[in-house]
Amino acid sequence: MGTSAKIGMTVEFSGKRSALFWLALKTGFFTILTLGFYRFWMKTRLRRWYWSAIRPGGHAMEYTGDPMEKLLGFFIAVVILTFYIGIVNLLLMFISFSVFNSSVIGYLLSFAGVIPIWFYARYRARRYVLARTRWRGVRFGLEKGAWGYAIRALWYWFLTIITAGILWPRMTFLLEKYKTDRTFFGSARLTQGGRWQMLYRAAVPLLASLVVMAGAALWTIQFDPVFDGMEIDGRALANEIEELAAGDWSGFDLNRPERLLLLPLALAGVLFGMIYYNWASKRMMANHKSANGIQFASALSGLRVTLIYVLGNFIAYLMLLLGIVALVLLAVALFSGGFPVFEEIPGAALMAGLPRWVSLVLLAALYLSFFLLWGVLYNTFVTFPLMRHMARTTSLPVVVGLPLISQRARDEFAEAEGFAEALDLGAAI
Numbered sequence: 001m002g003t004s005a006k007i008g009m010t011v012e013f014s015g016k017r018s019a020l021f022w023l024a025l026k027t028g029f030f031t032i033l034t035l036g037f038y039r040f041w042m043k044t045r046l047r048r049w050y051w052s053a054i055r056p057g058g059h060a061m062e063y064t065g066d067p068m069e070k071l072l073g074f075f076i077a078v079v080i081l082t083f084y085i086g087i088v089n090l091l092l093m094f095i096s097f098s099v100f101n102s103s104v105i106g107y108l109l110s111f112a113g114v115i116p117i118w119f120y121a122r123y124r125a126r127r128y129v130l131a132r133t134r135w136r137g138v139r140f141g142l143e144k145g146a147w148g149y150a151i152r153a154l155w156y157w158f159l160t161i162i163t164a165g166i167l168w169p170r171m172t173f174l175l176e177k178y179k180t181d182r183t184f185f186g187s188a189r190l191t192q193g194g195r196w197q198m199l200y201r202a203a204v205p206l207l208a209s210l211v212v213m214a215g216a217a218l219w220t221i222q223f224d225p226v227f228d229g230m231e232i233d234g235r236a237l238a239n240e241i242e243e244l245a246a247g248d249w250s251g252f253d254l255n256r257p258e259r260l261l262l263l264p265l266a267l268a269g270v271l272f273g274m275i276y277y278n279w280a281s282k283r284m285m286a287n288h289k290s291a292n293g294i295q296f297a298s299a300l301s302g303l304r305v306t307l308i309y310v311l312g313n314f315i316a317y318l319m320l321l322l323g324i325v326a327l328v329l330l331a332v333a334l335f336s337g338g339f340p341v342f343e344e345i346p347g348a349a350l351m352a353g354l355p356r357w358v359s360l361v362l363l364a365a366l367y368l369s370f371f372l373l374w375g376v377l378y379n380t381f382v383t384f385p386l387m388r389h390m391a392r393t394t395s396l397p398v399v400v401g402l403p404l405i406s407q408r409a410r411d412e413f414a415e416a417e418g419f420a421e422a423l424d425l426g427a428a429i
Contacts, residue, residue: 008397013388014060015053017380023049024379028372040070046379047129054391056135057399065132081117088113119150126179131411135185139408143182152178169199169281176285185291186405194288202280202302206273213266220259275309276302286394293401299393305386312382316374323370331363 027042044067051063089110096105127142134140156171173196180192279302286298 008395009057009399011391011394012055012058013053013391014055015049015384015388017384020049020384021376021380024376025372028375032368032372037071040067040074044070050387051133054387056396059136062134063132064134065129085114116150116154119153120146123149123179127411130183138186138405139410141184141408141411142179145178145182149175149178169203170196172196172281173199173285180289184408186408188291188294188401188405190289190291192285192289194285198284199281202277202284203273205276206270209266209269209273213263213270216259216262216266220262272306275306279305291401293398293404294396295398297395297397300390301393304389308382308385308389312378312385315381316377319377320370320374323366323373327363327366327370330366
């Protein structure tokens with residue numbers, strides 16, 4: 001690949017789906033076998049695989065994270081969070097009972113107290129991953145600023161909520177700018193250019209779907225109701241729902257019920273719009289990222305990403321759903337004497353006569369196996385095509401500043417991604 005200012009630099013992706021499948025299956029099996037302790041090694045191996053498959057200018061990325069520092073960091077974070085959440089919850093519950101004579105306020109305040117830690121953990125996790133990422137031997141890095149990010153995220157979310165989502169693009173842009181402006185590749189600092197108003201273009205499908213949904217709801221419920229005879233209050237509504245469930249529609253005067261199809265269609269449009277906005281906004285902001293003598297460009301397709309999400313999640317969650325159904329049927333067969341339809345199946349009597357502890361072990365093993373397969377399929381049909389698409393649609397049209405970049409000192413982390421893992425934010429690659 002060329003690296004001159006005239007031809008820039010493209011990004012290759014060399015990974016194979018089959019190789020990832022077997023890696024995810026093997027590491028997932030070890031994770032189950034060790035009751036979750038191997039997850040730190042699993043994530044490290046998966047990241048190394050993904051990073052090595054992404055090759056800007058033909059040079060593979062490197063991930064140098066250590067699973068032991070992840071494990072130790074997780075323990076450190078759990079101890080800190082246990083102390084913090086325990087003390088804070090105790091004080092909040094005491095105040096809630098003393099002042100309001102109820103625990104509801106205490107629970108709400110307790111939940112609100114975890115939100116800034118959640119944002120703090122996300123920033124720390126990003127900083128750790130960048131500090132353990134290298135390209136052409138040069139380290140990436142992210143400056144300290146996790147609490148600053150958390151405070152800004154809370155304020156921007158507050159403004160977004162009170163404006164009914166109108167300032168969502170502003171929040172997206174400013175949070176990304178905060179992270180990008182503190183990101184380094186060696187001695188080169190990245191900067192986020194552009195303006196937050198440009199992200200409104202990415203929100204057009206979402207806004208259109210919300211307008212359609214609101215219009216359909218008003219049309220079918222308020223202005224020209226589909227159920228002319230439906231009562232909207234309490235007991236009468238409950239009775240009418242019971243009649244519907246029993247198949248008795250006599251109490252309803254249906255007025256063009258086909259219009260109700262607009263609501264699920266509009267909901268599907270909202271889901272599409274949310275996915276499209278998330279990734280189209282990333283593309284727009286990527287096209288305005290730069291460093292001294294380096295320019296980024298992205299041709300990422302929001303429609304392609306949406307299709308990946310829909311089809312990949314359908315495959316993964318279909319396996320999970322089938323697994324849950326199979327577990328329920330098996331549990332009935334093991335603990336309820338079986339269904340009459342099972343009596344003719346060979347081995348049904350033997351299965352029903354198994355000792356209880358054997359049945360529990362069998363159910364637990366199958367339960368974990370189905371979740372293992374779900375994780376493998378998610379990696380194979382969601383994460384893999386997303387990473388491949390992002391890599392192949394990213395380029396560096398200007399690279400004259402690369403020879404001027406020098407090495408960056410290694411960032412040390414006492415807790416690695418511990419807070420993200422403890423708050424279940426560390427499952428993503």
